[in-house]
Amino acid sequence: MKSHTEYLWFNTEKKLEFINITLELERALAKAQVKEGLALASAMHITAGVYINDAEDGLIADIEEWLERLAPFRADYRHHRTRETHGDAHLKNLLVGHQVLVPVTKGKLDLGPWQQVYYAEFDGARPKRVHQDHRRLGRSLTLFVRLLPRLAPQPVGTGGSPPLPPAADWRPHAIFPGPALSVDGVPAAA
């Protein structure tokens, strides 16, 4: 069995920042040379999140606004009696979650066609605490080599469901900075 762990550091310039880390997860996976397993991406901070969603700038702005609405900055959090000012960042962390597991199949991250992995910083760019700007993301890739023949994947529908449409039929997308993702192990057409 193989396991591979990497720690990432990020420099952030704004208080709220969303960083697409899908490509870095793929790089770590390539190093680990694992074919079947799980990749855990987990923030090591309590004022940051890790989530999977779309790489579309409008949506990211919507998410930012939504987080501010549900877990707003306020001066009067009790936590601020410790001289902190980021009570809202802790709540945003709880709302979005701080970790995701990505299945690894045939040596690839087994993501859906629009799934991208994001690191969300909720308390970045603190000029008075320069060192704390360098956020650490614990990306513990615990990846397992298959030792026994794997059972063939079998679709199990709730009725005679047709297969997924080919990738080309999916909606066009305004912004898609990440790498070409594969569907069912077949690389997406360029």
Place this chain on the structure above:
Amino acid sequence: MKSHTEYLWFNTEKKLEFINITLELERALAKAQVKEGLALASAMHITAGVYINDAEDGLIADIEEWLERLAPFRADYRHHRTRETHGDAHLKNLLVGHQVLVPVTKGKLDLGPWQQVYYAEFDGARPKRVHQDHRRLGRSLTLFVRLLPRLAPQPVGTGGSPPLPPAADWRPHAIFPGPALSVDGVPAAA
């Protein structure tokens, strides 16, 4: 070591739909013939959720209303500039989460007496995009065979805590479509 992966497709008829997938997870587990490990159920869409909660129709309606309150449909999401109309579904996905891990103990899903696994579709039944109605759920069951003798489970309480009440003492339940669940490996009485 054994790993087993299945992909599920769902046809949905409504925009919001909640599908109990506990039985299908159990079927996949039976195929995998694994005794100790973890089962990951993870949606491959960014407008769908996977969560664990109660199989009670009133509660599911409460959840639907609550999701609409915290992540409402709105016409003016920035994401809609891409000609999409489901900005709310992305936020509902972030709120509920898109994956759960279920421990596998003695060949059974090790769920609490009321825990059921749900696939929640937040953007279903789109008549103009027929192909996208067929939602794919990546249920990556990465299940591990125990190779060394397992340590006996030992209850560790925060004081001399009494054991769980027998299943019969739990509250009666209006709707419980799922399979009979076991408590601590002992199948629930029929």
Place this chain on the structure above:
Amino acid sequence: MKSHTEYLWFNTEKKLEFINITLELERALAKAQVKEGLALASAMHITAGVYINDAEDGLIADIEEWLERLAPFRADYRHHRTRETHGDAHLKNLLVGHQVLVPVTKGKLDLGPWQQVYYAEFDGARPKRVHQDHRRLGRSLTLFVRLLPRLAPQPVGTGGSPPLPPAADWRPHAIFPGPALSVDGVPAAA
């Protein structure tokens, strides 16, 4: 491969209660004698949560108030037609999540300097249902022994990021009941 599972029971005295279980996770890890792997802490109830955040009393009070604002107690949940009164506890569970995975590195929980694992009870102290006060937490520690030499962890930055500051440079903290945590495998100074 080694796997180790423990079930915990809790007695709670209030409806909402937050219990730091980091030390108990470390005790279980010590019993399992595992060096590299993953620890899953997962609530077996649908009215309880498990999350990772700060061990600071003011923040915990903020979290409690925030949960009540986003998922308030109400008399008129549809779920209450089953004669239950804890519809809000189900929603709080969905909001916070019911499980976390903690990476295990060099035999230690690989948590960030302020990360502590919490069990959050949202429906405790029900005097009419004494038995249900004894909450069970399924802490399935599925921990894997490294069989192949592990690749050395390599920091991968988004630019020449400096390393983390030493633990002593982190902000002072009002309340920190948990055990001394290690950063990168080096135990924190006493």
